[in-house]
Amino acid sequence: MERVRPSLLLASTLISGLAVGLGGCVVGPSPKDIPSLPKQTGYSQKAITQSEAGRDRTGDSLLGRQQFVSGADVAGKWWEAFQNPRLNQMVELALTNNQTLKAMQAGLRAAWEQRRVEGASLYPSISAQFIPTRNKTSKALSPVPNNNEWLYNLHTAQLNIGYVPDLWGGSRLAIRNAKAQADIQRFQLEATTLTMIANIVNTAITEAGLREQIRAKEDLIAQQTAMVRINQNQVGLGDQSRQSQLIMRDSLAQLQADLPPLRTQLAQTRDQLATLVGLSPNADLPIFELRDFSLPQQLPVTLPAQLLSQRPDIAAAQAQIRSAGAQLGIAIVNRLPNVQLSALPGEAVDSMSKMFKPGMGNWMLAATVTQPIFQGGSLLHAQREAKANYEQAKHYYQAAIMSAVSDVADSLHAVELDGSTLLADQGGLDAATQALHIAEAQHRLGDNSQIDVAQARMAVAQDQISVAQDKVTRLSDTVGLFQALGGGWWNRNDLGVSPEAAKRLSTTLVPW
Structure with a gap:
């Protein structure tokens, strides 16, 4: 009968363990077990197709009517719909210069690497040792020493090979959990990016509005000053009373007191814009005016079912469910039997010249089976804790859905109705202008x-x-609608790496 070589026995043992590990089951909830969108979820009881008011034939686009296009996709660069080149410049600068985004991009890369760290458990672990020693044997222990020498050298070269078959899917659950955590990091990055872009656009709009208000307030002060001067002349001629003079000066003082807060707010708005794009407050930023903004005449309205994949907060909540489910599975695995395979092939010689010579090899094969028996109930309570966390994640997900739908509904109603207020005030301005003429x-x-x-x-x-x-x-409010719909992050790259590199880092488990 042919003798089985140790190397073949070692290889067959590892291959068998690998096959058992890959063929093992995965305990715990399925990652596809995500609560569905509640039935008949919508934004409004009646269909909203356009803003209630608007001048369709006007040179000022801010007075125009806005149309809602149901099911339309959100552009990745949605801010370009306002047709303001200076605004586009600020957003693009922020996307490449904002330090918070860079920090989150680095955190995402770290999360991807952590997933690959967990993936290493699918492979055998191999390490090498070389131990040279100088030894002396006691005559009491060895009256007749080997080679008639009590003083000798020993050189040991050894491989430590270990493998833990993934019988219950614990390793795959750890990988699934790490992937879910990386997904959470990614969607938090997308949410932060969306918030930053919306803040930049709103800050630029606020600056433009403040400039318009400051000019109008300065005109009010100038007219009130002229009226005070005329009234003062009339008081000198006896045509007006001293009381009327004091009343006019009080009105002038109130108008003058309104101006510094507006200028302070404008300066602080400029500082905020500089911070958002990653610059210091003394940076030379472009000037924004309301006349430089165009109101988008057509706005996308994502269907409620699409929000589940487009809203970063909902996608992060989905990933949290997958993470909690994986952690529940790991808690179950920790209560089940565990098998570990190990092998220690090596060489032990008394001189380096004998290394790898016949008869100098040694090896050991071992298998260890471990079954938790009593840990004071800690493993059971850990499983119950993980299950409660899983249920919590599902409830938070459902709450995130309702919050997202409500955000879109609020934005739709605001865009639908705020044009009426603008047209009413614009009508008053037109009347006041004609009265002035x-x-x-x-x-x-x-x-x-x-x-x-x-x-x-x-x-x-x-x-x-x-x-x-x-x-x-x-x-x-238009910016708010784009933001509520998810901001089109799926149509641009905010990850700080190329799409190819992102796919490789987030999906592969190769150890190099």
Whole structure:
């Protein structure tokens, strides 16, 4: 009968263990066990197809009507719909320069590597040892030493080979958990990127609105100052009382007190914009004006079912369910029997010249079976804890769905209705402007006083402030809709690496 060589026995043992590990089952909940969208989930009881008000034939796009396109995709660069090159420049700068995004991109790469760390458990572990020693044997222990020498050298070269078959899927569950954690990192990165972009767009819009309000407020102050001066002359002539002079000065002081806070807010808005794009407050940033923004006339409306894959917070909640499910499976595996295979082939010689010579080899094969018996109930309670965490993750996911649907509904209603406020205030501004023209014409004919003209100009300036605020609101609500729909992150690359590298890092488990 032919003798089986140790090397063949070792190889067959490892291959058998590998086959058992790969063929083992995976305990715990399935990663596909994700709660579905509640039936009849929608944004509104009635279909919303366009904004309620808007001037379809006007040179100012901010006054136009907006149409909602159901099922349309959200562009990756949705901010370009506002047709502001300076805004596009700021967003692109932030995407490459924001330090928070760079930190999160590095964190994502670390999470991908952690998944590959867990994947190493699918392979055998091999390490090498070389131990040279100088030894002396006691005559009491060895009266007749080997080679008649009590003093000798020993050189030991050995491989340590170990393998743990994945009988119950514990290793695969650890990989699944690491992948879910990496997915959470990715969607948190996408959510942060979306928030940053929306903040940049809203900050630029706010700056433009503040500039418009400051100019109107300065005009109000100028007209009130002129009225105070005219009234002062009238008081000197005895045509007006001292009381009227004091009332006008009080109104002027109130207008003047309103101006510094607006300028402070404008300066702070500029500082915030610089921070968002990764620059210091003294950086030379572009100036934003409301007239430079165009209101998107067509807006996408994602179907509720699509939100499950497009909203970063919902996708992160899905990944959290998969992570919690994997951790529950690991807690179950920890209570089951475990098998570990090991092998120790090597050489032991008294001189290096005999290394790898016949008869100098030694080896050991071992298999260890471990079954937890009593740990004070810790493994059982750990499993129950993991199950409770799994149920918690599913409830949080359902809450995230409802929150996302509500966000879209709120944004739709805001975009639908805020045009009515703007058109009403714009109508008031148009009327005030016509009244001013009439007052100026009457003044040229001597039919009214300079105070009447100043009051008409003040009415125009006051309406300009209201219109500027309404335009900011309408633009910001449009930004809010893009943000509520997920911001089109699936149509751009925010990961800091190429799509090919991202796919390789997030899917492969090769050990190199």
